[in-house]
Amino acid sequence: MNRSTITRTAAALAVLLCAAPVLAQTGGPVRAPDAAAMATMSNKGDTAWMLVSSALVLMMSVPGLALFYGGLVRTKNMLSVLMQVFMIVSVASLVWVTYGYSLAFTSGNSFIGGLSKAFLSGVSGSTYAATFSNNVYIPEYAFICFQMTFACITPALIVGAFAERVKFTPLMLFVVAWLTLVYFPVAHMVWYWAGPDFLPDTPTDTGLLYGWGALDFAGGTVVHITAGIAGLVGCVIIGKRRGYKAEPMPPHSLTMTMIGASLLWVGWFGFNAGSNLEANGVTAVAFINTFVATAAAAVAWAVIEQMVHGKPSLLGAVSGAVAGLVAITPASGFGAPMTSILLGFAASALCFWFVTTVKNRLGYDDTLDVFGIHCVGGILGAIGTAIVADPALGGQGWFDYTKFPAVPGAYDMATQLVTQTKAVLVTLALSGGVSAVLFFLLNATLGLRPSADVEAEGLDLNEHGERAYNY
């Protein structure tokens, strides 16, 4: 028996073993299984993968995003950025398990869930969460942890827009309010649905945008567009850094930025491939798409810089990589490797133009280009998803989960483009509008901006009483 035959036999055996418990009990897929039945539909491979993915996504925030952002600010503000990201992750975790998970992922109306699982009430080691396959479940705690890491990183993305000039405590209050009024509703609208074994009986038990048929594999709208537009609104309301355009403000450590961006890339496999909620072929599709779209975007940005400035910069390469990661996020499980590469190229070209030309022309001071990379890249990815998901281009299409068992739906690119655009507009309006109100209120009451002296001396000493570096 040669090696490949052994592998194939082992694979066939694994399929049989996995399928065995379900088939033995029922002889076919079970509609609306109870928790005891779900226990037999949960698989160690999926569970292990989801727990690993959760840890990978946490690594994106701390230390990945913290270092990526931190390296880009001046030495005197390094520690403030690290602290903001670290605390946002910690606070968001607590908010998530207190009421965020319940608001996002329980049945309510089309806009927001209920409070039935507040304080994780009713959740235990023997409750389960649905995946994208009939009769496949993962432990609910694994799902809660995975989604928790998304709730942690999304508000942390925002701080880059007004880095170097924001007060710590009002920022933390903003984060709690923003999670409650923007993130949980948008996560519910895009990602909440009853699950493949329940939707056929309750076809309207979904979030608004899910019901419209919007495709967002891993959070182009929920994470990047919401955060990107909130960042833009925040930096406009808080105002430009003192000395912006008049004095040099170069990154204090591109070494840190490169480490951070690389950790983001690695962690993003958990973010995107983990978003399949199972460890199977589609997970591998999301994985490879995440790999190659990022590589393509990094190459594209470097080539563009070579042509425009005559030198390819490291900051450019890692900025391109992040733009590619953002753009492939909503499309990761829907596209194919070759179309993902094209999406990566397009993301770099568009984001490069945005952060080097459009930002300067409009004159706002988005310190770390949260809008120019996350929102613009996110919009490109969300709309591009409609193109790369088309089965005619090798995409995965979509599944009609109102049928039992689920069947592939008929794909129409034009219809999907309209749906994706509507989802983008709703997200922009909701996050932009609510963020504007929140920033305005906080600015008018507690004040968001430190005094001129504090800003000049740096946030590290004044807000946190320490320095990032003591040589």
Added chain:
Amino acid sequence: MKLVIAVIKPFKLEEVREALIGLGVAGMTVSEVKGFGRQKGQTEIYRGAEYATNMVPKVKLEIVCDDDLADRVVEAIGHAANTGAIGDGKIFVLDVGHAVRIRTGETDTAAL
């Protein structure tokens, strides 16, 4: 005794140090400094934000030596640090009044 101050390109430091050791120079002080002369700074571009850096990084050497060694020190530095390009640096020579080795209390030439 003379104090020789030389401002040179940082990457030339090792060649200059070897040349001076060859002459029998007993020690020197090296600092990383910034400044400008005829050579102007470069332009740095970070995601499209351009910064002109007016100051150029250099290395400053300070060497105290016997009067009769000073000319050869200047010549050795001038030779080792020369690339022919703008920004190679400058050498200054000053008189030194007094020198003390702290550990032993030796003075002047004996302290070098």
